[in-house]
Amino acid sequence: MTPAAQNALIALVITVLLFGTVIGAVEYLNRARVAELSNIEDKIAIDTLSLETQFDLLAEAPCTDITEGSVLSTELNDLAERLSYTEERLGSDNDEVIKLKRQYTLLQIKDYLLMKRLSKECKNLNPVFVLYFYSNKDGDCPGCAEAGYALSYLRSTYPRLRVYSFDYNLDLGALKTFEAVLGIKPPFPAYVISNAKFNSLTSLSDLESKLPLDLLATSTATSTKK
Amino acid sequence: MTEAILYVIIFLTLYFQAFMLLTYVSRSARERRAKSPMTADFPHVAVIVPCFNEESTIGSTVESLKALNYPKDKLEIVLVNDGSTDNTRSVMDAYANDPHIMVIHKENGGKHSAMNLGIERTTAEFIGCLDADSFVHENALSEIIPHFDHENVGAVTASMSVHEPKNALQSMQYAEYLLGIALRHIISSVNGLYVTPGPFSFYRRSVLAKVGGFRYAHQTEDMEMAMRLQKAGYTIENAPRAQVYTKAPHTLWALIKQRTRWTSGFIRNAWDYRAIIGNPRYGVLGLLIMPLGILALVAGMGLFVMTTIDTTRSIASAIAMQGEVPLTFVFSMPGLDWFYFPITEVLMLCLVGISIIFVTMIIGKRISGVPGTLGAGLIWYLTLYSLISPVWLFRSVRDVAFGYSRSWR
Numbered sequence: 022m023t024p025a026a027q028n029a030l031i032a033l034v035i036t037v038l039l040f041g042t043v044i045g046a047v048e049y050l051n052r053a054r055v056a057e058l059s060n061i062e063d064k065i066a067i068d069t070l071s072l073e074t075q076f077d078l079l080a081e082a083p084c085t086d087i088t089e090g091s092v093l094s095t096e097l098n099d100l101a102e103r104l105s106y107t108e109e110r111l112g113s114d115n116d117e118v119i120k121l122k123r124q125y126t127l128l129q130i131k132d133y134l135l136m137k138r139l140s141k142e143c144k145n146l147n148p149v150f151v152l153y154f155y156s157n158k159d160g161d162c163p164g165c166a167e168a169g170y171a172l173s174y175l176r177s178t179y180p181r182l183r184v185y186s187f188d189y190n191l192d193l194g195a196l197k198t199f200e201a202v203l204g205i206k207p208p209f210p211a212y213v214i215s216n217a218k219f220n221s222l223t224s225l226s227d228l229e230s231k232l233p234l235d236l237l238a239t240s241t242a243t244s245t246k247k
Numbered sequence: 248m249t250e251a252i253l254y255v256i257i258f259l260t261l262y263f264q265a266f267m268l269l270t271y272v273s274r275s276a277r278e279r280r281a282k283s284p285m286t287a288d289f290p291h292v293a294v295i296v297p298c299f300n301e302e303s304t305i306g307s308t309v310e311s312l313k314a315l316n317y318p319k320d321k322l323e324i325v326l327v328n329d330g331s332t333d334n335t336r337s338v339m340d341a342y343a344n345d346p347h348i349m350v351i352h353k354e355n356g357g358k359h360s361a362m363n364l365g366i367e368r369t370t371a372e373f374i375g376c377l378d379a380d381s382f383v384h385e386n387a388l389s390e391i392i393p394h395f396d397h398e399n400v401g402a403v404t405a406s407m408s409v410h411e412p413k414n415a416l417q418s419m420q421y422a423e424y425l426l427g428i429a430l431r432h433i434i435s436s437v438n439g440l441y442v443t444p445g446p447f448s449f450y451r452r453s454v455l456a457k458v459g460g461f462r463y464a465h466q467t468e469d470m471e472m473a474m475r476l477q478k479a480g481y482t483i484e485n486a487p488r489a490q491v492y493t494k495a496p497h498t499l500w501a502l503i504k505q506r507t508r509w510t511s512g513f514i515r516n517a518w519d520y521r522a523i524i525g526n527p528r529y530g531v532l533g534l535l536i537m538p539l540g541i542l543a544l545v546a547g548m549g550l551f552v553m554t555t556i557d558t559t560r561s562i563a564s565a566i567a568m569q570g571e572v573p574l575t576f577v578f579s580m581p582g583l584d585w586f587y588f589p590i591t592e593v594l595m596l597c598l599v600g601i602s603i604i605f606v607t608m609i610i611g612k613r614i615s616g617v618p619g620t621l622g623a624g625l626i627w628y629l630t631l632y633s634l635i636s637p638v639w640l641f642r643s644v645r646d647v648a649f650g651y652s653r654s655w656r
Contacts, residue, residue: 039596106586
């Protein structure tokens with residue numbers, strides 16, 4: 022074998038190793054991202070349990086001890102943003118992403134139900150709920166990207182706004198029941214805003230017009246994308 | 248599908264780079280770098296300077312040749328005026344009384360005809376060419392001749408560089424030429440060169456006699472000659488320390504015109520010498536350099552199209568997504584968080600490729616001793632080159648496809 026042929030062969034091995042190393046490194050980073058998400062979800066799960074316990078003690082504890090700031094909005098927003106980024110990177114059909122989304126969805130439903138109960142009992146809490154249902158299926162929801170972005174902006178503009186986003190097609194029993202109870206149907210995006218149902222709202226002005234602006238105070242907070 | 252194509256292109260690019268670096272440290276390349284400049288037994292050498300309307304540059308070209316560290320009685324300078332319509336004739340005539348300079352005036356017939364007339368008029372053992380827009384370092388010739396150390400060496404090329412770049416475009420070319428210096432040196436060590444550039448390439452007279460003189464070859468006579476030499480089984484060497492400086496285009500349009508000529512010349516000559524491509528008989532040139540050269544051309548255009556489509560789509564989707572959301576929110580900076588670092592396989596592999604390009608440029612600078620700083624050139628190379636090179640790639644392909652020939656200037 023000539024020296025040039027030897028170099029050609031060694032170069033091939035080096036290139037394959039280089040590709041393997043880079044793919045491995047990025048895979049490692051993605052796994053670290055998933056682990057981070059899992060940690061956040063675990064933390065939220067504990068916080069939810071803590072809040073439920075706190076709520077169970079409500080009979081003996083004054084409502085003033087519970088404020089909107091003490092509950093999960095910030096963590097959920099942060100998780101939503103990270104999950105959305107991870108979904109973009111790994112794909113919506115990735116097993117890890119689906120698992121994390123299912124946990125996230127459950128946490129959102131629990132948080133929503135809990136906040137509903139809290140706001141009923143504690144008059145000092147006046148959250149405004151937006152339940153947002155989107156679809157990732159091709160052609161199902163061309164306006165979802167715009168709607169998700171507009172909601173992120175609204176969430177950052179109105180900190181008292183509690184936006185919960187759900188992938189309509191996610192295979193999760195609790196979500197299916199939730200959708201059935203609320204009567205969510207296509208076309209998408211579909212919403213429940215302050216107990217009223219809407220479909221196909223995508224623009225910022227359309228969404229803002231449905232919000233009870235008198236209940237929302239303007240300030241800045243962490244943004245969250247779909 | 249597009250992602251798969253992208254990975255194939257990146258793989259082949261990195262493979263080529265790995266092969267180049269390995270070859271650089273190989274024995275054959277090290278031996279070539281170690282060759283000492285000529286100090287005795289100087290052979291008779293002629294340098295032909297074909298000129299067409301070079302009144303402003305011919306003077307400095309000749310002066311640099313006269314300053315060469317080479318015995319005057321062994322060096323003949325042949326100035327061939329190829330029917331210039333400017334003041335080139337009188338500038339050249341000023342040298343007519345110099346016993347070591349031969350001045351020839353002829354009807355315009357193209358660079359190949361000027362070269363052939365010069366070859367015909369000299370009896371030198373080694374014949375070089377120096378474009379009239381270039382000038383040489385005083386040691387260039389004594390660095391070149393020792394590389395004719397085997398009778399099979401048909402030609403030896405020099406290390407071309409840009410002298411004192413004046414603007415961003417010339418800085419970009421300065422970096423590009425350093426890359427070229429390293430690649431030419433490395434590729435020559437496996438006899439893979441397919442061009443003997445106009446600035447200061449030398450030929451063995453006996454070889455020229457066997458393969459024939461220069462031909463009209465799609466305005467890239469130096470490429471045709473190199474391919475002909477390769478096809479005839481001769482080797483083309485490179486003298487990395489033989490510095491020659493060329494006048495790099497300083498406007499975008501001039502650069503595009505020059506590169507269109509080079510690229511269309513490459514396509515046409517590659518077609519004329521297609522027997523070399525993929526042919527194991529021609530070793531690295533046939534199996535690696537020529538196929539990858541063609542692939543680089545196709546990939547350059549393909550990547551540009553893919554990037555343009557992707558960028559347009561992303562912008563359209565971002566505009567659609569933004570809707571009525573204020574721009575202040577859109578452009579709000581996300582906090583520094585490792586989680587959001589956009590590290591992808593493609594990005595990492597591209598960074599590896601860019602690092603190797605940088606290393607190769609440094610190699611080019613070190614082995615040639617070309618003065619100047621690389622910093623600005625590298626930045627301009629990385630930012631400008633991929634944006635403007637598709638222009639001459641597409642232009643060249645269009646010219647070849649429609650059989651269009653452009654003028655030199």
